[in-house]
Amino acid sequence: MIPEVGHFALIIALCIALIQVTVPLWGAWRGNLAAMSLAPRLALGQLLFVGFSFACLALSFLQDDFSVQVVANNSNSLLPPIYKFSALWGNHEGSLLLWVLILSLWSSAVALCSRQLPLPVLARVLAVMGGVAVGFLSFSLFTSNPFARLLPGTPADGSDLNPLLQDPGLIIHPPLLYMGYVGFSVAFAFAIAALLGGRLDASWARWSRPWTNVAWAFLSLGIMLGSWWAYYELGWGGWWFWDPVENASFMPWLAGTALVHSLAVTEKRGLFKSWTVLLAIFAFSLSLLGTFLVRSGVLTSVHAFATDPERGLFILIFLAIVVGGSLVLYALRAPAVSSRVSFQWVSRESLLLVNNVVFLVATLTVLFGTLFPLIVDALGLGKVSVGPPYFNAVFVPLMALLAPFMGLGPVSRWKQDSTARWRTQLWGAALAAVICGVTLPLLQAPYNIWVALAVLLAAWLAVGLGRDLWLRVRSGNTLAAGLRRLTPSYLGMLLAHLGFAACILGVVVTSQYTVEHDLKMRPGDMRAVAGYEFHFDELAPVRGPNFVADEARFTVTRDGREVARLAPQKRRYLASGQVMTEAAIDPGLFRDLFVAMGEPVGAEGAWAIRLHYKPMVRWMWLGAILMALGAFTTLFDRRYRRQRRALPAAPEVLARGV
Template sequence: MMIPELGHIFLVIGFALSLLLAVVPLVGLRMQDAQLTQTGPLFATLLFAVTLLSFLCLTYAFLTDDFSVLYVANNSNSQLPYYYKITAVWGGHEGSFLLWLLILSGWTVAFSWLSDHLPADYRARILAVLGWVSIGFYLFITILSSPFERTLPYFPVDGADLNPLLQDPGMIIHPPLLYMGYVGFAVVFAFAMAALMTGRLDASWAKWSRPWTLAAWAFLTLGITIGSWWAYNELGWGGWWFWDPVENASFMPWLVGTALLHSLAVTDQRGAFKAWTVLLAISAFSLSLLGTFLVRSGVIVSVHAFATDPGRGLFILVLLALVIGISLTYFAARADNLRHTTKFHFLSREVALWLNNVFFSAATLIVLLGTLMPLFYKESGLGTISIGEPFFNEMFTYLVVPFAILLGIGPLMRWKKNGISKKTAMLLLVAVASVVLSYAWLLLRGQGIEGLALLGVSLAVWVFALTGFQLFRFFQQTGSLVKIKRSHWAMLVGHFGFAAAVLGISMTMNYSDERDVRMLVGDVVNIQGIDLKLNAVRDLNGPNYSGLVADITAIQGNAKYSILAEKRFYKARGMIMTEAGVHANLARDVYVALGEQLDSGSWVLRIYYKPLIRWIWLGGILIALAGFIAILDPRYRRWKVKSRATVSTVEAEHATP
């Protein structure tokens, strides 16, 4: 069978197509040849088609257990269930990079199909920029990192199996979602570059690029949320965020992306913050690329990192330097053309959104410094330092307090002028009520009052109350929940999501309880008023693993739940994995991890009580949902009809330079 070779050939064709996509539309623009200028969508479609075919070739190799392909031999096993064989396609470096390319070409083709309302020159430039970005990555995968390399002539009888950590439903969707986000910022980046090339950046630019930004950002939000949930279930430490360098690498584009969304709102509505918006658009994609580099070059040690050689790292670094270097040089040279002359009051919404950007930028810098500082230290010969959770947690506590206060007030402010002073009394009342309510609730819960928890819960209540107040006002204005604009709904849902996450984080961090116990079958332990009884420990037989499962009954008041905590031994890799047993509801998680059996016959169990931890992911999902709601706002479609009329004038303008 020659399927793997075919897959490789498709990638080589992909490289050629990305060259065409990068060059031909620009040549068409230069020669004022309308036909050449409009070839972008064709090349984009073909590029996506060959990448998809190549991806299917690799999937086929996995499903047919073709261990003569090195990548398949390293990441699959004949005993692996078929659904994990499919996800194993992106379980290692080479395959996940192919997924990266598939998604990049997917975004490119989606843009080319959905952009016929854009001025032709703009569309051509954006597609060309995406082509230039593609060139480097297709070159990388065909030369240095092909997933189709053969083990011939001495191929193994069976594969080494997919890393057991990755054999989890969360892992099926986590990387694709994350890449959808990372790579989606490429489109936004291309928009920014096109704006710098032409010097044209107006309200319509912001309107065109907003849905793309929203889409990428919403996927990234979902990806990060699911990643956090996966780590919680799979790593057995009961943690949901570890400030691991690779987590940070995905968090930075998210922070910048969130800033960009808000800054785009100002550019869209008021024509201000133009240069800053462009810089954020460039930064979001640059930080995505930096994340790719950090994960794949081996410069940092992390649970996520792929083992790889410096040759690959160097190639990605050169790509990184070219993409980011060229775009920032362009920015330095051209950003001055993007003037704005709007004026606004000190207490206006513009200033609130500007402050929002200050907070998000500060947060990004903190994460960036915290992630890279150990590396700077070591490379400067200053010895080693490690920057861990305490640093990030402390810095984020400082940031989130003023930020949450602002988030409550900001949306109540008005464009240009001061409309908030009149509401001072109401705001003070809400502030006092938030603290009092939170205090009373914590007192009633009966786990005592922790200062930081009180602070966090009060902030969540504050944001929740003021966002609820806005919902009420929108309702008053429109007279019906359905008539409230989607973009307004998006803002409300997103801010509710933020409040939910803050609530979950403050409660989990301050009131979690943890027990390490040894239990004989039949023993009962109590954690935070919940009785846990160990009924039995049974043998377990999975398709590619064996193991033990502890059968536990949790009794809380009158309610009874069953909890199954597994310990799996994956044969092919000889790895032991903890599959925690969790009983979850909105009030708390009970989380049980099974340990060793002792000589005495008793079992070691680690039990966690995590109050309101679900609210963290609920918040993440709401925030992502907000992004998707915003994309559906009809103004992105209604506007499309209106714009048709302006296209010709813009083209005419451009034809006579």
């Protein structure tokens, strides 16, 4: 009964979404206040029904209702309850429902927090989001119904959640990632609304900016969690594979980074207007493309679920409508919103322009590398794959090119600056960066030129920002007064840029200094890796709630002192019989020690063992967290808060409108 109710609620949600896309849009066109003010209520109503439907599916999972197909295929009565819940989005149908739920959450958030928006703008924004919801709700209902039953033929027990997904990281990775993906639909909706209304000014950028920052922050966290999960769960210590599906989440992030920066220019200086709109369309289109790549199974990827061509076709058509429609609209309306303001070449605007060009080119090269196999296959030239060497060769120089300009950006002035001022401002930072770059890599022999370069760039960013912060704080009478003068926008930028510096360091140091040994070890053996002695003490069988495992117990010592005890496992899950590696990691700010089991080798109880020493691997995840924190911090800026204070007045306005 519960699944049918959930299914019905989802159908009602689709009907609401259909009204949400048509009525407010008509209202905004004809100036009908009643029709326009219906939009926020419809958005909330849609959330109510989608949320209800989601709760029904969650209940089916928690109650082990194996007559529901997705429950039977992805859950098991032995599964711990928290994984029964997260199994909901460990499959195609359920993850799509999660997508729709998050979309309606975003719509409702816009409806609730943007009452200070002019009503026609709000109506248009919500109508566009309603349109996206129509697409995804019909995708869910017509091609991948999560509530389909297995009647008759209900299995006695479910075939279990893929063991790789039975992990805390996977409970939160998909929701965070979707918050980011879907969050760009808000920026998209604002862009389309601006094109429809023909009005695009600084206040438009001010409305759109906080939403974009939040979406970008969630996407950063989601990608970071995915990378972290791959590192400890896939059992071989890799953290980024340039897998098509990773790229699918990374491309909207890159385009989103460009968008975040170009919105700053649009808000502060009224420049790059039509460019910003185009980026917003681009970022959301890449989110949709990502969905297509993940869900259609056209590319070989660790993320592809068993797939169905009909679904791929549906998303492809939807993608064509969204991209084609918005580009046509853009072509028709962009001249009306474009700006004619000029700026000097030595200014913050041009540095932000460099940012935009670099990120856009980076997005396009990743897009090209990801789609290249599809293009070649479509031309009948064979089946190729484009591996990490391509992406590294293209992406790393681009980011290295970005960093020097990135150090200049925050200390530059809008409109016009002078190279003389740059010199006086930054010669100290440049000197400090060079000294750090030359000396710090000496701590680890042999001297590594790439690490030296990374330290140089990171120090250039960090020292420049530190000096700027110091100057700003000092300009107040007291330290406290100086600190109060810092706006949340500035602090957010500071955090995010420091995060980027941390990422540079983490990625390069790990890539260069990691020591990896795959070897054969027997209980009692000892191997030394990078100054750490790994003692294989014993091998023991263990039993978990839904698996049995062999556990290898290691003691790690350094100079005779115990550093860590590590116990990697080789698990066999009872329901599916699937075998999985559970790595053991001793984490640290400056180094991780990583042990994972391969398979038994030979007859004397020996195993293939992976021993890794990974210096500073956590810095890139830390960097991503800093970036996300920075983006969240910008929300507290007074110019956005002032809008919120205007909120209580809104209902009266609405009431008068009706």
